[in-house]
Amino acid sequence: MHIDMLPLIIKxxxxxxxxxxxxxxxxxxxxxxxxNNLVLLLGGLAMLVLDRAMGWSDRxxxxxxxxxxxxxxxxxxxxxxxxxxxxxxxTLMALLPWFSLEGYLVxxxxxxxxxxxxxxxxxxxxxxxxxxxxxxxxxxxx
Numbered sequence: 001m002h003i004d005m006l007p008l009i010i011k012x013x014x015x016x017x018x019x020x021x022x023x024x025x026x027x028x029x030x031x032x033x034x035x036n037n038l039v040l041l042l043g044g045l046a047m048l049v050l051d052r053a054m055g056w057s058d059r060x061x062x063x064x065x066x067x068x069x070x071x072x073x074x075x076x077x078x079x080x081x082x083x084x085x086x087x088x089x090x091t092l093m094a095l096l097p098w099f100s101l102e103g104y105l106v107x108x109x110x111x112x113x114x115x116x117x118x119x120x121x122x123x124x125x126x127x128x129x130x131x132x133x134x135x136x137x138x139x140x141x142x
Contacts, residue, residue, distance in 0.1 A: 010050075022040055031087055032128075037090040037091055037094040038094070041094040059100075072093050098140070099139060103139045106135065112132075114131040118131070
């Protein structure tokens with residue numbers, strides 16, 4: 001293993017560890033609870049601090065906080081306008097610290113598109129967290 005792969009491995013492992021309770025609960029019950037979304041959000045914030053402390057990222061914490069605040073505002077407006085379920089909206093907000101703007105847009109677009117397709121094929125509501133998880137892992141790994 002090359003030492004330059006260490007930040008990627010740590011971030012990917014942290015993401016999987018943080019999203020696992022949400023993923024399990026979403027697959028069992030079909031819900032995205034506040035507690036599990038909080039774990040994902042706090043894990044992402046901790047990873048932001050670790051990235052900056054270790055020098056793995058060139059973005060400042062201030063830029064990251066601005067991005068997260070803007071993202072929360074946009075998701076909140078979209079939630080109100082389109083009617084995205086509250087748990088899904090909170091999950092989308094909890095994913096913000098884990099990705100850059102481009103990565104976040106790819107994760108959300110891919111995850112929601114696959115969720116929509118699965119809902120159409122099965123003719124019932126499909127859980128969104130599994131598809132957001134897969135998209136997130138692919139974005140972090142690539």
